[in-house]
Amino acid sequence: xxxxxxxxxxxxxxxxxxxxxxxxxxxxxxxxxxxxxxxxxxxxxxxxxxxxxxxxxxxxxxxxxxxxxxxxxxxxxxxxxxxxxxxxxxxxxxxxxxxxxxxxxxxxxxxxxxxxxxxxxxxxxxxxxxxxxxxxxxxxxxxxxxxxxxxxxxxxxxxxxxxxxxxxxxxxxxxxxxxxxxxxxxxxxxxxxxxxxxxxxxxxxxxxxxxxxxxxxxxxxxxxxxxxxxxxxxxxxxxxxxxxxxxxxxxxxxxxxxxxxxxxxxxxxxxxxxxxxxxxxxxxxxxxxxxxxxxxxxxxxxxxxxxxxxxxxxxxxxxxxxxxxxxxxxxxxxxxxxxxxxxxxxxxxxxxxxxxxxxxxxx
Numbered sequence: 001x002x003x004x005x006x007x008x009x010x011x012x013x014x015x016x017x018x019x020x021x022x023x024x025x026x027x028x029x030x031x032x033x034x035x036x037x038x039x040x041x042x043x044x045x046x047x048x049x050x051x052x053x054x055x056x057x058x059x060x061x062x063x064x065x066x067x068x069x070x071x072x073x074x075x076x077x078x079x080x081x082x083x084x085x086x087x088x089x090x091x092x093x094x095x096x097x098x099x100x101x102x103x104x105x106x107x108x109x110x111x112x113x114x115x116x117x118x119x120x121x122x123x124x125x126x127x128x129x130x131x132x133x134x135x136x137x138x139x140x141x142x143x144x145x146x147x148x149x150x151x152x153x154x155x156x157x158x159x160x161x162x163x164x165x166x167x168x169x170x171x172x173x174x175x176x177x178x179x180x181x182x183x184x185x186x187x188x189x190x191x192x193x194x195x196x197x198x199x200x201x202x203x204x205x206x207x208x209x210x211x212x213x214x215x216x217x218x219x220x221x222x223x224x225x226x227x228x229x230x231x232x233x234x235x236x237x238x239x240x241x242x243x244x245x246x247x248x249x250x251x252x253x254x255x256x257x258x259x260x261x262x263x264x265x266x267x268x269x270x271x272x273x274x275x276x277x278x279x280x281x282x283x284x285x286x287x288x289x290x291x292x293x294x295x296x297x298x299x300x301x302x303x304x305x306x307x308x309x310x311x312x313x314x315x316x317x318x319x320x321x322x323x324x325x326x327x328x329x330x331x332x333x334x335x336x337x338x339x340x341x342x343x344x345x346x347x348x349x350x351x352x353x354x355x356x357x358x359x360x361x362x363x
Contacts, residue, residue, distance in 0.1 A: 007069050007100060007141030010042040014068040016056045016083060017049050018075035018106065026106030030074050033128060034104060034135045041139035045072070050079070057086035060096075070100045072138065076107015077163055081352035084148065088160045088243065100143040104134050105281075109353055111163055115276035118284070119291060126281045145292040147275055150244070151351060154252050154360040158243065163352040164279065165363060167340060168202045168270035169301065169310075172348055199269065199310070201303040203343035206263040206271055207256040209248060211295050211334040248337040252360050256339055266343070267303035269310065269329075273338055273363065274299070277320075284320030288334075296363065298335045305329035338363055 019027045027049070038045050050056050060071065060083050073080045080103055087096045105113035110130065117125065117133050125133060151159040250257060272285070273296050279285040286297035301310070309327055316322040323332055339362035349356040 004142045004144050005100070007043075007143065009141075010044060011069045011141065012067065013038070013043050013045045013070045013072050013102075013138075014063070015045045015047045015072040015074055015104075016059065016079060017047055018056075018079050019049055021075040021079065022107040022110075026074050029106060029128070029131060030104070033131050034074070037132075037135045037139055041141075043139065050075075054082060057082040057089075060086040061089045065096055065099055068099070070102055070138075070143075072102040072104060074104040074106045076105075076109055077103075077111050077353045078107065080112060080162060081354055084160050084162055093243070101146075102134075102138045102143075104138070105130050109280045111278045111280050111283075111353075112276060114278035114281045115289070116291075118277050124284075130281065147292045147294065149273070149275055149296060149363045150246055151361055151363040152246060152249065152252065153356070155357070159351055161275075161351045161363070163276055164272060164274035164350075165361070166270065166272045166350045167204075167342065167358070168268055168347060169200070170270045170272050170279070170350075172200070199307055200347070202268050202270075202347050203266055204268065204271075205266055205341045205343075206268070206300060206338070207260050208263075208298055208333065208335040208338040209257075209260050211336055249339075249362050252339070252362060260337075260339075261333075263300070263331075265302045269301040269303060269305055271298075271300045271340055273297070273335075279317070283314075283317045285317055285322075287320040294336070295334045296336065296338060298333050298338055300331050302329045302331070 015030070017026055017030060030047070035045065048056075048059055050059075056073075056079050065071075071083060073083055080101070083101065087093060087099070090096045103110075103112045103116065113130055113134050114124075114126075116137065117130055120133070120137060122133050146162060149161045149165070151157075151161055151165060153159070256262065272279070274286050275289060275296055276291075277284060277286050277289040285299065289295070289297055301313075305327070309329065312325060313322045313327060313330060316325055322330065339360070341360040342358050345358045347358045349358050349361065
């Protein structure tokens with residue numbers, strides 16, 4: 001039932017490539033695997049090699065995009081995050097965001113690439129096979145909508161995220177394992193074992209707007225319909241070129257609206273709001289997720305879970321069967337919006353795998 005667009009033939013692609021991503025083989029893999037396939041499919045690729053953090057962000061923010069039919073990211077999820085936020089900083093962001101984006105896995109986590117491979121109905125694969133599958137998707141040229149989540153922080157930042165927002169254990173693993181990048185995806189296994197050894201508890205308040213209202217006709221039910229995963233914006237909001245309003249959120253300084261749910265527990269091992277199926281190549285965290293389901297899949301682990309139970313959850317996540325364990329500490333709820341207010345500034349927050357300072361945030 002999805003509607004697709006198709007790239008023109010011949011097709012002009014701007015490839016943004018980070019040669020340092022993952023185990024540092026992205027350029028080599030692009031030349032060996034991707035280029036021959038693109039040549040056969042009449043995709044003319046111009047390669048832009050990033051030389052520093054935020055380089056891709058600046059490139060797409062300032063680029064004349066009319067010369068490209070698609071923007072291709074050959075890297076990990078961090079470079080796609082830069083590209084999305086660079087596009088959203090343009091005065092013509094609403095037009096720029098219609099430019100089809102493509103991910104080719106060249107990093108360690110490759111969550112978006114694994115998710116798209118899963119949505120396409122392909123078998124679970126990794127490394128070169130995943131790269132081949134994603135390049136084949138680009139060659140076929142079908143593109144469709146993808147949800148973005150708008151995040152606001154207490155310090156006044158507005159960020160746009162395509163993958164997930166995390167706090168606690170999962171974010172610690174992500175950031176602490178950076179030093180093992182050369183291991184590729186195995187860095188996350190090593191990071192998980194290290195973080196399990198020093199299992200920490202985080203204090204804070206978690207609130208959310210459930211996707212399905214608790215009772216029909218509850219006061220404060222969102223009036224706007226979700227059409228094909230899109231929430232239409234309220235009429236007459238903002239000047240032309242201004243960013244879309246966060247219509248479901250009240251300012252961070254105010255209490256959440258009465259029709260939100262406030263989680264009674266305030267001690268957590270991790271909180272993760274994910275909007276794609278995969279958290280990493282081998283972590284199928286939200287099997288029900290789709291590219292534009294208008295839904296944030298919110299997971300949280302309450303304090304008190306044993307190390308053995310936590311390890312079982314992560315092992316089961318490889319097959320997407322972690323919810324079948326019925327672990328009383330693991331909670332999952334589909335939501336439209338959420339707010340997290342940490343009690344202290346300790347701990348790491350991540351958005352699409354990039355570190356953020358720990359502070360109140362909502363999306």
